[in-house]
Amino acid sequence: MTTTTTDATKRPAAEPVEAVAAAAAASAAEPKRAKTALMHPNVKDGWFRETTAMWPGQAMSLEVDEILHVERSLFQDVLVFKSKTYGNVLVLDGVIQVTERDEMAYQEMIAHVPLNAHPNPRRVLVVGGGDGGVLREVVKHPSVESVTLCEIDEAVPRVSRMYLPTLAAGFDHPKVTVHIGDGFEFLKDKENEFDVIITDSSDPVGPAESLFQDTFFGLLHKALTPNGIICSQGECIWLHLDLISRVLATTRSIFATSSYAYISIPTYPCGTIGFILSSKEANKDFATPLRTLSTEEENQTYRYYNKELHRAVFQVPTFVRKAVEPKNE
CATH class of the missing domain: 3.40.50.150 (Vaccinia Virus protein VP39)
Structure with a gap:
């Protein structure tokens, strides 16, 4: 694959071994923080719910196992969740785009x-x-x-x-x-x-x-x-x-x-x-x-x-x- 949008990135200079070891020791001494669960307005009580003016008066729901990704891109709301029955699901602006199952x-x-x-x-x-x-x-x-x-x-x-x-x-x-x-x-x-x-x-x-x-x-x-x-x-x-x-x-x-x-x-x-x-x-x-x-x-x-x-x-x-x-x- 080729792409027209790849930008070159520079690697940071390597740190001294002593500094790396000290940082690792300090990190190990810190108490482990619990992973913060992701949230999304379309997911409530363990269920994703799709409603939109494009299909008024009805909704589509899938049971959610875990929310994997939430972001607001330059163009739209992006959500990915692992569902109970359809695998991973990609949702854009609240509408299902892809599920692994179908x-x-x-x-x-x-x-x-x-x-x-x-x-x-x-x-x-x-x-x-x-x-x-x-x-x-x-x-x-x-x-x-x-x-x-x-x-x-x-x-x-x-x-x-x-x-x-x-x-x-x-x-x-x-x-x-x-x-x-x-x-x-x-x-x-x-x-x-x-x-x-x-x-x-x-x-x-x-x-x-x-x-x-x-x-x-x-x-x-x-x-x-x-x-x-x-x-x-x-x-x-x-x-x-x-x-x-x-x-x-x-x-x-x-x-x-x-x-x-x-x-x-x-x-x-x-x-x-x-x-x-x-x-x-x-x-x-x-x-x-x-x-x-x-x-x-x-x-x-x-x-x-x-x-x-x-x-x-x-x-x-x-x-x-x-x-x-x-x-x-």
């Missing part, structure tokens, strides 16, 4: 559906995705030559490396380059550069708000190669159908083809999350994977994705179909 559902599907729908993905961009999970999945594709991740908040990859190592393993692949900065700004000078762009964003509030705007999709279109594909986080069919319909109207005004898919994942709102796929290619069939593995190979490579599921996620309930179908059909 993360593979989101990471695998947002990566492998667009990549396997593309005939030959070589250059890939991930906007957001600072936990590293999407990177981990993208580099499984032999055709991929380079993956660039653009994450606005340096705290997310830093904290992920500390507490979510199975996701952060994606950062260590030699094909990966990490850019810490705004995805909107990063894309302004990119043209005909990426075969697949994955927008792994949080909800359209706070740092991710610009990633749902018309101008951002215009930048994505410009940055794609002629048969390129984008895959964006597409919210929840039970809560955000109007938003989904509006975003699809936007992408269809910019791209030749757009489609909607959704998956099951228990710790996201209502247990589902969607994806919006768009391409410059007219009548693009996203639901048919162009490369497949045998069942044995799938069992070795994936925990959630498979070729049958790839096709199935584009089959949506009737009330959703009415909202996401092109209006001229």
